[in-house]
Structure formats: structure tokens, C-alpha cells
Amino acid sequence: MHLLDVAQNALKAGAKLVEITVAADTAADTLHIQIKDDGCGMSPQQLQAVTDPFFTTRTTRKVGLGVPLFKMAAELSGGGLTIDSQQGRGTAVDAAFGLTHIDRMPLGDLKGTLLLLVRTNPQVDFLYLERLDGACMELDTRQLREILGEVPLDQPDVLDWIGVYYDENSPFIHTNY
Numbered sequence: 001m002h003l004l005d006v007a008q009n010a011l012k013a014g015a016k017l018v019e020i021t022v023a024a025d026t027a028a029d030t031l032h033i034q035i036k037d038d039g040c041g042m043s044p045q046q047l048q049a050v051t052d053p054f055f056t057t058r059t060t061r062k063v064g065l066g067v068p069l070f071k072m073a074a075e076l077s078g079g080g081l082t083i084d085s086q087q088g089r090g091t092a093v094d095a096a097f098g099l100t101h102i103d104r105m106p107l108g109d110l111k112g113t114l115l116l117l118v119r120t121n122p123q124v125d126f127l128y129l130e131r132l133d134g135a136c137m138e139l140d141t142r143q144l145r146e147i148l149g150e151v152p153l154d155q156p157d158v159l160d161w162i163g164v165y166y167d168e169n170s171p172f173i174h175t176n177y
Helices: 002-012 044-049 066-076 110-120 141-148 156-169
Strands: 017-025 030-037 080-086 090-098 125-132 135-140
Touching: 002 017, 002 030, 002 066, 002 090, 002 110, 017 110, 044 080, 066 080, 066 090, 110 125, 110 156, 125 141, 135 141, 135 156, 141 156
Parallel strands: 017 125
Antiparallel strands: 017 030, 030 090, 080 090, 125 135
């Protein structure tokens, strides 16, 4: 849910490209989740306040719990969260977790999250990477667009193909992470 929340923040910031990396290193006992975007970025004041649960840019409510909860989840597992943002250039969020730490939540449905993002945002490009030790999977919707031409990414056959590709190539598919 944290990954989806931060990706949705990127989309609200006008991102045309969202890069998502989920990387585990069993020898170092670390898990990193990184979300980068080319959206509007944050002002220095917004960047300083973004981990405050009582800060939000939304006008419909007075709290913004997504980033603060993501930070707390990382810290509870012995890791942390860093955010780099520049106005007009985008934002990068990097959460580090202790891979086998008892308080680290499971990764959840990464395939479902990827499919949801592509299905609901077919005009946006996604670069999705998974790394587990030496194994790596990459899905770049820009490459799919080149191959598919005018066929939209949110077509059922395209989404089915992405799901099969994920199942056949994800290094996390047979792990308990």
C-alpha cells in the first residue's frame, strides 16, 4: 500500500514517468523500495514537512498519513526513509527496510499494484524493476508502447500479458518476502 500511495502522489504531481524499484539483498539483509518521478517536485518547505502527519497539500482534509506511515514502517524494521525533491524536476523516495526484521511487513501484491497503476494510468510510463540478489526483472512501458504502436496499455490482452510476464520473471514470485 505504501508503494501505491507514493506512486499516486507522483501521478498527482503530474509525473509522466514513474520509476519503481524493489530490491532485496539477502547477504546485506536489506530491502529497498524506491519510487522516482518526473513530476512537479516539492518546494523546500514541502520537503521539510512531508513526513509530518498533519501536513498535506490536499484541501479536502487536514492530514497526510501516507509518507509518515511509510517512514514509520521502514524505521520499525531498522531502516529509514529518504526523500529528494526539486521543484520542476521530480521526487525520489527511498525506503530501506531490514529484510528479515520481524517488524517488516510483507511486500504484498506487487504484481497487482503494477497492473493497477498501468490500468488506471495508461497515459503514464512506468519503469518497474525488481532485484533479488543477482536476479533482475524489468518492465518498461515505453518499450511496450514501441512494440504495440497504437494499442493502449490498459487493454485487457496487454494487461494479461504483463501479468504473465511478471509471473514468469519476478525474482520475488517464489519467496516469502
